[in-house]
Amino acid sequence: MQTDEQELIARILDGHAEDFGYFLERYSQEAFAIVVRLVPQQEDAEELVQDAFVRAFNRLETFEGRSSFSTWICRIAYTTAVSWLRKRRMKYLSIDEQPKLTDTEVDEALDDESCIEELRRAITLLKPDEQTLITLYYYDNRPLNDIAYILDAEPNTLATRLHRIRRKLYLLMKHGTNN
């Protein structure tokens, strides 16, 4: 974390709440990008990001600077969105049995640019944590350690999960609409 951000946090904790505006200006769009993928309705997503920032403000003294502020706020935004989804009891498709697939088959499908629409549909059927994981890894190119912090998971398990999600995406593309 940058030193001036640490100083700002110290000032906010000292009672200068208006300095939190800096973090809102700088990181709200990033947090919104994570939330809006899980909660596509604009108004709901905006409210959840606001909730996340209010929670972050109220817990600012617990921020130890072990991660960047960006990663920290993304984690709060992610957990806020996931608990909102849980309350709404949204259903996501779960595929437990994994038929025998070769990695080549999966790799080819995920590289085939003529299947983008099927892939988009398949992604919406993934669980929130799976959607967030592949987005942060493949689209945002975030390091696995940051993703592990945001998703509250062990970095070692993420590679396995990514591998499983790729296979699941392939299955959803091929048979998703029938499941």
Next chain:
Amino acid sequence: MEQTTKDRALMQALAPKESRQLPSNFPYLTLRRIKEEQRLEERRQHRMAIVTTVVVSLVGIAALLYLVGSILWQSLVSICNQPDAFVLVWPTLFCLIFFALVNHWLSRQYRKV
């Protein structure tokens, strides 16, 4: 799991179809909500402090009356029976009212700042 040359379709599928943005007044609205919640929390704490003070005072008075109530009552009765018992009452009452008014005026002045 190299990302550079493969997974082109996956990367394109993950890209948002349209650019979604927060409204430009989002930071302002959020800060306003934070300040509002802070104000409500302060009021809640203030109310809690008043309730705690009242409860503690009542418990203290009750304990005092329970422990030394009869002695206090006897002392009061004996003081009231003396002829010059109320000499200091009127000046004391005047001082109390005067200081209460000064206190009220000062707190009004302080809140204006």
